Amino acid sequence: MLFEEVIGQSEVTDTLLAMVREGKVPHALLFTGIEGCGKLPAALALASHLLCSRPDSEGRPCGHCQACHQMQRWVHPDLHFIFPVYKPKSSGSQALSDHFIKEWREQLADSLYFSLSTWFNRIGLEKKQTLISVAEAEHIIGKLSLVSSQGGHRVVIIWNADQMNEATANKLLKILEEPPQGVVFILTTSHPERMLATILSRTQRIDFPPIAEETLSEALVARNGLGHDVARQLAHIATGSYTKALEQVRGDEDQVVFFDLFALLMRLCYARKVKELYAWAEQVAQWGREKQKAFLDYAQHMVRENFIYNFGQRQLNYQTAREADFSVRFARFVNEQNVISLTDELAAAQRDIEQNVNARMVFFDLALKLIMLLLKGSR
Numbered sequence: 001m002l003f004e005e006v007i008g009q010s011e012v013t014d015t016l017l018a019m020v021r022e023g024k025v026p027h028a029l030l031f032t033g034i035e036g037c038g039k040l041p042a043a044l045a046l047a048s049h050l051l052c053s054r055p056d057s058e059g060r061p062c063g064h065c066q067a068c069h070q071m072q073r074w075v076h077p078d079l080h081f082i083f084p085v086y087k088p089k090s091s092g093s094q095a096l097s098d099h100f101i102k103e104w105r106e107q108l109a110d111s112l113y114f115s116l117s118t119w120f121n122r123i124g125l126e127k128k129q130t131l132i133s134v135a136e137a138e139h140i141i142g143k144l145s146l147v148s149s150q151g152g153h154r155v156v157i158i159w160n161a162d163q164m165n166e167a168t169a170n171k172l173l174k175i176l177e178e179p180p181q182g183v184v185f186i187l188t189t190s191h192p193e194r195m196l197a198t199i200l201s202r203t204q205r206i207d208f209p210p211i212a213e214e215t216l217s218e219a220l221v222a223r224n225g226l227g228h229d230v231a232r233q234l235a236h237i238a239t240g241s242y243t244k245a246l247e248q249v250r251g252d253e254d255q256v257v258f259f260d261l262f263a264l265l266m267r268l269c270y271a272r273k274v275k276e277l278y279a280w281a282e283q284v285a286q287w288g289r290e291k292q293k294a295f296l297d298y299a300q301h302m303v304r305e306n307f308i309y310n311f312g313q314r315q316l317n318y319q320t321a322r323e324a325d326f327s328v329r330f331a332r333f334v335n336e337q338n339v340i341s342l343t344d345e346l347a348a349a350q351r352d353i354e355q356n357v358n359a360r361m362v363f364f365d366l367a368l369k370l371i372m373l374l375l376k377g378s379r
């Protein structure tokens with residue numbers, strides 16, 4: 001895979017290519033940037049450059065050697081992946097990425113741009129929290145203690161590295177600082193602020209900016225066959241994330257459900273239909289915890305967008321056509337009287353869900369508070 005296949009990010013990929021050409025690739029890199037800006041594709045491209053056995057004078061992979069062929073299917077024996085998983089019930093063993101490598105390669109074959117929640121859906125995650133476990137750290141240390149299969153580089157990609165807990169991170173410190181000869185760690189994260197300082201200090205950080213709107217729009221035309229107008233509109237909503245744009249293109253199921261349930265919640269609260277609100281809370285309580293948290297994220301986004309809507313500056317809004325349509329009548333209920341409290345209550349509910357408070361209680365309680373806050377806003 002070439003760096004040209006990464007959308008935008010030419011400044012970053014030029015830097016990486018220069019490192020390869022000069023043989024100065026750091027042994028531990030940290031790619032940071034918003035979800036969907038291309039950190040994983042860039043990591044895969046870098047790995048392709050490092051693992052090719054006959055690169056050209058510019059350091060680019062030949063595309064024909066055995067290693068390059070293996071990289072086309074991401075099955076090169078010296079390419080290792082670590083990503084958030086859960087402990088599978090059946091295998092009776094630990095939470096290891098290797099148990100999910102088949103699903104991971106299927107995902108990469110589908111698209112190199114995908115979100116954490118897409119990954120969770122793919123591996124059938126319900127209720128359980130995913131993580132990168134200590135067992136995972138021990139496993140990779142064990143693997144790297146063996147000699148490389150072809151005597152060249154070995155690459156370890158840790159996707160969403162902020163999902164390592166403290167024990168996992170601590171376990172990896174030593175090998176990150178002094179990895180065996182030829183080993184390159186590439187960590188990616190959208191949340192560097194959640195990572196231990198000790199990890200940050202042992203990695204060379206490379207910041208990926210959001211993808212420029214124009215570049216994103218061009219990619220949607222070229223890769224997804226969209227018309228120019230639609231592509232421009234989607235690129236604007238996607239705020240620098242190709243993953244987000246793709247979700248819009250696919251009419252992402254969750255997003256549609258989220259919109260419907262948010263709109264329903266607001267209508268029921270406004271009409272003070274407590275019995276129906278209880279049923280609403282029961283419905284949302286059936287979901288897994290990650291989906292509940294994602295919904296509350298979405299609800300906060302909706303509150304913000306509707307507040308902004310009132311200022312009549314449409315270019316400041318990031319909404320789909322359906323959402324904008326809803327705002328025509330709803331936006332006036334979100335105003336200076338209640339916008340902060342609304343956001344606070346949604347964030348508080350999110351914390352409660354995170355801490356495992358009974359979901360039906362959290363959502364019903366939230367609904368009751370929203371009744372009051374919407375009333376406050378309509379005065």
Ligand SMILES: [Zn+2]
Pocket residue numbers: 052053054055061062063064065066067068
């Ligand atoms: Zn090659």
